Amino acid sequence: MRIGLPRALLYHYYYPLWKSLFEQLGVEIVISDITSKQLVQEGVKVTVPEICLPIKIFNGHIINLLSKEVDYIFIPRFIGVESGKWFCPKFIGLPELADYTIDGVKSKILTVDIQGKKESTCEWTNYRPLCEALQVTPKELKKALKTAERVWQHFRDCCKQGFTIEEAEKMCSEDMRGSERTAHHTHDITLGVLGYVYNVYDPFVSMDIIKKLHGMNVRVITFEMLDEKRIHEKFKRKSKNLYWTFTDKIYGAAVELMENHQIDGLIHITAFGCGPDSIVGKMMELDSEKFKKPFMTIRVDEHTGESHLLTRIEAFVDMIKRQKISERRRELA
């Protein structure tokens, strides 16, 4: 049996988990291609125009998988992974959204409801519908989930050591184990890059911003590299709960990074049409004034030109580097 995983949305956060889970259950995984201009255009063509860019891209990935002869396409319904917080409505209605948007996908949708208290999503009741679809016993599913959870925790630990998601994924796969890697190369400045995993780690959306920043000798910290407990602490101090799991994480991370003297500035990457970001973006902007941290928002849509983005990043990095040099000169004087 072949199951397709769209390389979009929370794939970027849960791939090591799903890979381990499905492989243990004897299923072949087919991942859609890396987001490309053509793939985005396919998605944009079929999706309602008002919706946000990440959903358009998600639909592009489903269309891509339909051409790969898969038996199922895994489209989990993310409802909540901690109490009192939920996912954006588009995640809650994701299977239906796909069904009503793309012809011929209905019979292939394999969905589960993710609703629990563990960020790993590994409560076995979440994945129970897989037993019937994949012809496995609850016992087999439970065992596979236990191993998958361990793999995912290892992946998260790698992230928290300062590795990017791409690096952490590689470290989790068998062939990379034991190789010597270090997350801390030399750098002139350190920037926090905040944004959802499906924006920051999709090379089309972010135009490989992390690689570009590394090329400018900048160390990059993203929210998933930070300790969850500390992010949570930061958030608890705020009077306002945003109710959205990942939005809260990003805001907590922003506060944590703004309070950190080693962080020289923050870049918020947001996709055009994101509702939660319109609120959290403004909150971060206001906080950045309070903490006197340079802050820049990069808003991307399907038409964004790369040169414009590069000019902004260059100018932002330049601004901070030049400030640092002049500060050092003043200290010496």
Place this chain on the structure above:
Amino acid sequence: MDIYIGIDVGSVSTNVVAMDQNDHIIFKEYTRTNGQPLESVKKGLKLLEEDLKRIFYTVKGVGTTGSGRQLAGILVGADIVKNEITAHATATVNFHPTVNTILEIGGQDSKIIIIQDKMVVDFAMNTVCAAGTGSFLDHQSERLGVPIQDFGGLALTAKKDVRIAGRCTVFAESDMIAKQQYGFSKAEIIKGLCDALVRNYINNLGRGKALKAPYVFQGGVAANKGIKAAFERELGCEIIIPKYYNVMGAIGAAILAKEYIEVSGEETKFRGFGAAELAFKPRSFECEDCANCCEVIKVELNGKTVAIWGDKCGKWANSVTG
């Protein structure tokens, strides 16, 4: 005399300046790009070479900026290739050290730069939309039959105020037509247009930023007295227009080149004025090797590929060595 050259290749104008070691501008040339960045750089360089015949000089460094900075940098052999924000801010701080806010409106983009103690602390640039930039004014001057040089002066003669919707170029235009039909004069319409452009600029770029005097207004549009007056009305204080307002980016590039050469102690990579004669051939093609269909730009010098960029995967960019 040691000189430093700065080149700013924008969408609408290409500017070349030469500066001596004391930051005095000894040459400046503002030309229209007309969609041919390489040709206009070559033209600017030729004029500079002619002009420099009157003195003994050595070119110590060259810097490029603007949207065509990469291409121009390869053509002339630039020592530094810098973004427009850094270049503009560097030049302004050099002439007006106390500046707090730089208002810059160019041909197809506009920026606001916030300065504290001579350092850039915040900035914003307009995004894809060109409403409220020089190109928009150019277009309207053509439509109204008023040469762009007379545009601002005419606005100052307006007797009445008329409010024009400035959020979007398309709507501004239909609004202008309607107001003309109501019987407002050309001068009043142009004044309304200047107010709308400034309102739009402050709302979009200045949103959430603490704008503080002294203000310096530069870029090609700073030649427009009507816009200057509109900014003064909106901000409630005097606006400084620097002497070299329309070539500030190029001056910044020259200063940055000088800084770089002084700190690094390197020899300049300037190809010499012969660069204007070199057979540079830029061409672009759509790479068909994957679904990204990147638009790749390739520059050839005497039949040899000297630079390629624009590809996401780096396959083309990495194929050029040295």
